Amino acid sequence: MERVSGFIIILGTLLWLFSIIFLEGRWQWQMFAALVLTIGIFCAHFWEELRNTDSSGESGDGQE
Amino acid sequence: MARERVSQADEWQAWAQRYDIEGGIRTFESGLTVKVFVGALFVGLLMMPGSIYLGYVSGESGAGAAPWVAVILFTELARRSFTTARRQELYMLLGLTGAAVGSGMQYRSFIWYAYFINTPQAASYEIADKIPAWVVPAGDSVGVLTRSLLHPDWMLPIGVYLAGKLLGTLRSVSAQYILFRLTADLERLPYPMAPITAQGATALAETTGKEETWRWRVFSIGSMAGLIWGFLYIGVPSLTGVMMSTPIQILKIPWIDFTQSIEGFAPTGVFALRTDFGQMLFGFVLPFPIVMTEFIAAMATQFVLNPQILYRFEILHQWKPGLDVRAVGLYNGLDFWMSAGMGKSFSFAIVGMAASIPMLFKMRRSKKTAGERGTFAPPPNRGDFPIWLMGLLWLVGMGGFVWLIHWMVPNFPLSFLLGFAFLYTPLNSYITARTFGVLGRDLFDIPYLHEITFILSRYEEVDIWFAPLPDEDYGRGTQSWRVLELTGTTFTSNLAGTLLIMPILIVSGIVVMHFIWKIAPIPSAQYPYAQMMWPINATNECLWKTSLRDGNSQMLQAIRGDYVAAGFTGSLAIYGMLWYFKLPSMWFYGIVGGIGADPGSMVARLLGAIIGRFYMIKRFGMKRWYMFNPVLAAGFACGVGLIGMGTVAIALVSKAVIVKPF
Numbered sequence: 001m002e003r004v005s006g007f008i009i010i011l012g013t014l015l016w017l018f019s020i021i022f023l024e025g026r027w028q029w030q031m032f033a034a035l036v037l038t039i040g041i042f043c044a045h046f047w048e049e050l051r052n053t054d055s056s057g058e059s060g061d062g063q064e
Numbered sequence: 065m066a067r068e069r070v071s072q073a074d075e076w077q078a079w080a081q082r083y084d085i086e087g088g089i090r091t092f093e094s095g096l097t098v099k100v101f102v103g104a105l106f107v108g109l110l111m112m113p114g115s116i117y118l119g120y121v122s123g124e125s126g127a128g129a130a131p132w133v134a135v136i137l138f139t140e141l142a143r144r145s146f147t148t149a150r151r152q153e154l155y156m157l158l159g160l161t162g163a164a165v166g167s168g169m170q171y172r173s174f175i176w177y178a179y180f181i182n183t184p185q186a187a188s189y190e191i192a193d194k195i196p197a198w199v200v201p202a203g204d205s206v207g208v209l210t211r212s213l214l215h216p217d218w219m220l221p222i223g224v225y226l227a228g229k230l231l232g233t234l235r236s237v238s239a240q241y242i243l244f245r246l247t248a249d250l251e252r253l254p255y256p257m258a259p260i261t262a263q264g265a266t267a268l269a270e271t272t273g274k275e276e277t278w279r280w281r282v283f284s285i286g287s288m289a290g291l292i293w294g295f296l297y298i299g300v301p302s303l304t305g306v307m308m309s310t311p312i313q314i315l316k317i318p319w320i321d322f323t324q325s326i327e328g329f330a331p332t333g334v335f336a337l338r339t340d341f342g343q344m345l346f347g348f349v350l351p352f353p354i355v356m357t358e359f360i361a362a363m364a365t366q367f368v369l370n371p372q373i374l375y376r377f378e379i380l381h382q383w384k385p386g387l388d389v390r391a392v393g394l395y396n397g398l399d400f401w402m403s404a405g406m407g408k409s410f411s412f413a414i415v416g417m418a419a420s421i422p423m424l425f426k427m428r429r430s431k432k433t434a435g436e437r438g439t440f441a442p443p444p445n446r447g448d449f450p451i452w453l454m455g456l457l458w459l460v461g462m463g464g465f466v467w468l469i470h471w472m473v474p475n476f477p478l479s480f481l482l483g484f485a486f487l488y489t490p491l492n493s494y495i496t497a498r499t500f501g502v503l504g505r506d507l508f509d510i511p512y513l514h515e516i517t518f519i520l521s522r523y524e525e526v527d528i529w530f531a532p533l534p535d536e537d538y539g540r541g542t543q544s545w546r547v548l549e550l551t552g553t554t555f556t557s558n559l560a561g562t563l564l565i566m567p568i569l570i571v572s573g574i575v576v577m578h579f580i581w582k583i584a585p586i587p588s589a590q591y592p593y594a595q596m597m598w599p600i601n602a603t604n605e606c607l608w609k610t611s612l613r614d615g616n617s618q619m620l621q622a623i624r625g626d627y628v629a630a631g632f633t634g635s636l637a638i639y640g641m642l643w644y645f646k647l648p649s650m651w652f653y654g655i656v657g658g659i660g661a662d663p664g665s666m667v668a669r670l671l672g673a674i675i676g677r678f679y680m681i682k683r684f685g686m687k688r689w690y691m692f693n694p695v696l697a698a699g700f701a702c703g704v705g706l707i708g709m710g711t712v713a714i715a716l717v718s719k720a721v722i723v724k725p726f
Contacts (some may be wrong), residue, residue, distance in 0.1 A: 009640035032631035037636040048071045049422035
């Protein structure tokens with residue numbers, strides 16, 4: 001699921017860059033890219049939260 | 065590159081744990097005593113005039129200082145009287161003094177609209193004669209022209225405000241309580257940021273022991289720094305303003321504008337160095353990754369994105385040489401950044417929903433696996449209220465509020481008001497309460513909800529822009545109930561204190577605001593921050609309030625779908641990339657917050673963050689540094705607040721003296 005989410009996010013980002021550079025930034029294409037990215041981000045978070053309900057808390061201490 | 069993936073909830077909870085010095089207690093006592101009530105009133109009302117004055121002079125009210133001043137004074141008095149101050153008393157003192165010192169600012173919209181109604185902007189956008197009488201009296205009325213809030217002309221606006229305040233108190237207390245019971249008692253959400261607030265009071269309660277602790281020393285260092293800074297930044301201009309026609313400013317308030325200096329190599333870029341170095345203290349406490357990425361993103365915008373891309377491709381097309389930061393900001397906003405900013409807001413909403421909705425599922429699953437569930441029965445002696453009573457109070461408060469709005473804007477469709485009041489508000493509040501319970505912050509926010517509503521309702525009158533809408537969010541208020549619980553303060557004593565102090569503050573706030581307005585017109589040279597910012601704020605307000613007029617306003621022309629989409633999709637792409645490369649989600653809020661912003665406004669905060677991160681933490685250790693922070697900030701704000709009080713006192717006295725010509 002993590003790889004699928006990552007793939008969708010990369011796809012959405014590339015699509016957005018393509019729409020900006022080659023399609024004159026038309027809003028319809030940008031919004032399509034946004035839809036793809038939204039699906040990717042939702043998948044990512046669902047996977048992240050539900051992958052293991054036992055994991056909690058300890059990580060993230062030295063994240064500066 | 066073998067970074068471990070950390071979920072957003074874990075990341076924010078880990079940050080919150082830095083401030084969590086003590087777990088709290090579970091025995092409950094009343095925090096309301098006569099000495100607490102009198103102490104809060106004394107310090108709060110003493111500092112309120114200074115706080116209002118500072119707000120108009122420098123843009124920072126310093127109101128945050130007053131509660132801590134009260135607590136420090138209270139604990140010192142207790143120590144010298146060989147008694148002890150209980151944490152319940154100190155927490156109550158914090159709350160009541162905060163309410164007292166902030167009570168003057170509740171009337172600031174009256175002063176604003178008294179100015180706005182007579183601005184050339186309001187006249188040229190044809191708003192001035194359409195501002196409803198329940199907002200401000202007519203521009204040529206005696207109450208406005210003589211700058212008197214005590215004139216009968218103000219009766220209607222003040223009456224409407226007071227009715228709204230009464231109904232608002234009913235709604236917020238009851239709804240917050242119900243949501244607290246649901247999320248904290250029944251669902252057992254942790255509220256990770258609540259201990260931070262609780263520890264301020266609990267830590268200071270221990271200082272009433274015999275020996276002097278580090279807190280007093282840290283507070284004194286902060287206050288001396290605040291006194292010196294306050295004298296240079298606020299004292300000198302205010303005092304010279306009393307004696308001279310043009311005040312002397314050692315450091316220009318509110319910024320030193322370098323925009324024209326950089327226009328040679330960065331046309332359309334802005335850089336105005338904000339001179340309020342008190343902001344450094346915010347840098348001490350804000351998460352370092354956010355401050356850093358925000359600054360880098362702002363620099364990249366103003367020195368690369370704006371001049372090299374958006375200007376070259378003629379997206380920023382209204383710019384011309386010689387403009388100052390305000391004009392460049394306005395033109396850049398109309399050309400691109402206003403639209404892109406809307407897109408950014410929508411991306412925050414999507415990211416927030418993506419983070420919070422899976423959390424709901426996780427909580428449900430983890431509850432099942434743990435095989436336990438919180439109980440709805442409250443802990444003994446907490447001072448709880450019957451749920452049915454709170455539900456009834458909320459219904460009365462909300463019903464009355466909807467009626468009031470309907471009376472204010474009778475032609476606006478009632479169905480929208482009812483939908484907001486009884487469908488959107490409960491749902492929105494519940495979701496926010498949950499995200500506060502898990503993350504300690506609000507994630508769920510639908511941007512431009514009012515504007516969308518006005519478009520859908522096809523209502524074109526300007527008066528609706530001045531009316532409140534019943535789209536409320538009580539979720540963030542639930543945290544304060546959790547703090548009460550952690551400090552062991554009974555709910556009944558907190559409610560009693562709030563209700564007792566309210567009428568006193570309503571009266572004293574309006575009297576003080578009246579006298580401050582009498583000192584000099586707001587804005588004027590006496591109030592440099594207001595003088596600098598209010599004209600541009602008036603233009604912005606006119607643009608918004610006329611945005612839906614005739615479907616062809618300047619604002620609607622400025623909003624372009626492709627730029628909104630660019631801001632929206634670009635922000636989502638940044639978030640996605642950060643997630644993909646396992647980078648902290650805090651970077652997202654920093655980067656997206658910084659894009660399009662002026663880096664000069666962040667320099668002081670950045671300095672604070674760097675000093676805190678690379679010197680203070682190494683010098684004192686992380687735990688001690690995070691213990692010092694709130695006390696140091698309180699001391700600094702206290703020092704600045706004292707200077708503000710001193711100068712407002714001198715200004716009031718000098719205005720009260722009439723010099724006779726013989």
